[in-house]
Amino acid sequence: MHSPKRMLFLDLVLSVFRLNGLLIAEGDAMTEKLGLTSARWKVIGVIALSNAGLTVPGIARVLGQSRQAVQRITDVMVSDGLLSYQRNPQHKRSVLVTLTEEGKSAYNALREVQDPWAVENTEDIPIDELDVALRLVRRLINKFDK
Amino acid sequence: MHSPKRMLFLDLVLSVFRLNGLLIAEGDAMTEKLGLTSARWKVIGVIALSNAGLTVPGIARVLGQSRQAVQRITDVMVSDGLLSYQRNPQHKRSVLVTLTEEGKSAYNALREVQDPWAVENTEDIPIDELDVALRLVRRLINKFDK
């Protein structure tokens, strides 16, 4: 026992926990001036990538979170003017969440800080390694996301 | 612009968020019968790997969390009999956190479910990929952990 594979894997798991925390801290620091937090730019990002808007449970499914958690964030963001709820022709109760003009500006501002950050942090990393890592992470996600 | 590297990286970041959530859910499900939660087995794991016990801020540094968060968890775990506080010869106020017998049993039980889980989830993954991914994740951790 104590196969190197097992040790590698457990080490990877702990490292993912650690990296997750650091990435959230990075994101929060990066978007502080924009008045965003990690929970908010995650939501903005998901909506921006959709065309016609998404329902709250839909956003939750994309992010892999509970609909209740997303609902609370979107409620606050609507109050803050970043999002708005639109009537959903497909569903009487479940409204569509869309970006307001302010929300769109926030998304653009987000990209303006995020892109240089991404470039800066990958300068010295070979693209093959990024590719292998991403595919491995995706593989694990599929394994656990059942 | 839209360099593939940048897209890969941002994709990796989002995937790490997702995987983090799934891993916590996996861990919680796995240790449910043991009466543990993710926050608790993280702490137990760190203490078990140390010899003479650790202080609360020491655990926090290892986990990359705030000492307050760790303090609250350890307080509850002491109440529950998993941990105990020991006088610290090196410090008048900052006590050492150690595993009780019950805590040690919990750690052993944890390993008994964790090891097969690790083996099972790496069966079809080449060791080189695990290695590349782990090194990349560590590299990012070092980059952000300043």
Next chain:
DNA sequence: CAGTTTATGCCAGCATGTTGTCATTTGACT
């Protein structure tokens, strides 16, 4: 079409994490 299952909104309670503040102890430097 009627009945059942699933999806959604809403509310509550709780776990886990963060930051901030203040007092006290440690430790390091002159």
Next chain:
DNA sequence: AGTCAAATGACAACATGCTGGCATAAACTG
């Protein structure tokens, strides 16, 4: 020794996530 900065404990406020329960709307099924 004296001073000052860093570390620690304790407490509070808050953000983010989870689950559970309940009512209603939608979707499915016979």
